[in-house]
Amino acid sequence: MQERAVDAGAGCGLRATSFKPTSGHFPVCPQLAARNSKFTSYNGGVPFRIRPFEKADFDTLWRIDQACFDPQLAYSRPEMAFYIRRPGSFTLVAEADAEILGFIVAETRGKSGHIITIDVVAEARRAGVGSALLRDAEDQLLRAGARAVALETPVNNAAAIRFYKQKGYFVEKTVTGYYSGQLDALVMTKELARPVVG
Ligand SMILES: CC(C)(COP(=O)(O)OP(=O)(O)OC[C@H]1O[C@@H](n2cnc3c(N)ncnc32)[C@H](O)[C@@H]1OP(=O)(O)O)[C@@H](O)C(=O)NCCC(=O)NCCS
Numbered sequence: 001m002q003e004r005a006v007d008a009g010a011g012c013g014l015r016a017t018s019f020k021p022t023s024g025h026f027p028v029c030p031q032l033a034a035r036n037s038k039f040t041s042y043n044g045g046v047p048f049r050i051r052p053f054e055k056a057d058f059d060t061l062w063r064i065d066q067a068c069f070d071p072q073l074a075y076s077r078p079e080m081a082f083y084i085r086r087p088g089s090f091t092l093v094a095e096a097d098a099e100i101l102g103f104i105v106a107e108t109r110g111k112s113g114h115i116i117t118i119d120v121v122a123e124a125r126r127a128g129v130g131s132a133l134l135r136d137a138e139d140q141l142l143r144a145g146a147r148a149v150a151l152e153t154p155v156n157n158a159a160a161i162r163f164y165k166q167k168g169y170f171v172e173k174t175v176t177g178y179y180s181g182q183l184d185a186l187v188m189t190k191e192l193a194r195p196v197v198g
Helices: 030-034 038-043 055-068 077-085 129-143 158-166
Strands: 049-052 089-096 099-109 112-120 148-154 170-179 183-191
Touching: 049 129, 055 077, 055 089, 055 099, 055 112, 077 089, 077 099, 089 129, 099 129, 112 129, 148 158, 148 170, 158 183
Parallel strands: 112 148
Antiparallel strands: 049 089, 089 099, 099 112, 148 183, 170 183
16 A cells, blocks of 8 residues: 555555544444345356456546545545556556456556555455456566565554465565655565566
């Protein structure tokens, strides 16, 4: 998660400058919660697809981000637009029955890839959507020349840390006060491809 401030550098990262510490709980908006039943069958196996971001997706992605994160951590519209449009960045969307389930924003920086954020709606979690988004983003980063990928995640985001570890990411370091000086981040990295020897 990129630090959630437009001028702030790198990572599954910077969120708002007015961040106040939370317990690490990421609330779900009432509208999404009310739609839980719709995704029961989805979690039972309705297929979804991964596709590139389209401009018309923007408001939905922004609302998903608002629902995924504490209000003081969620991206503002200008922040999200900045990261989606940033040169070298790309956004992939997971969709089932024309319903957006989640998205990932990533970017290449030379031989390094970077996950800016990954957000899956609460009712579609633990069904492989995040895995598919991350896998496709890693594939795209690899094709763009990245040999490793890095991201930042809040130290209190236990679900994300478990998810990334399950996907082969290792904790490289802790950055104190990464989120507006008030919450530490773990920098996690993964090698995408080993150089061919001989
Ligand atoms: C982190 C996140 C993207 C994972 O998406 P997801 O679609 O639920 O992930 P998957 O279903 O592909 O999970 C793959 C594996 O990751 C691990 N995992 C995912 N969520 C987990 C959780 N809450 N607790 C423990 N392990 C978890 C599990 O090993 C899981 O496999 P399993 O379900 O077979 O046990 C999702 O929880 C999310 O959007 N969270 C809110 C936003 C966020 O924190 N984003 C990360 C910003 S840094």
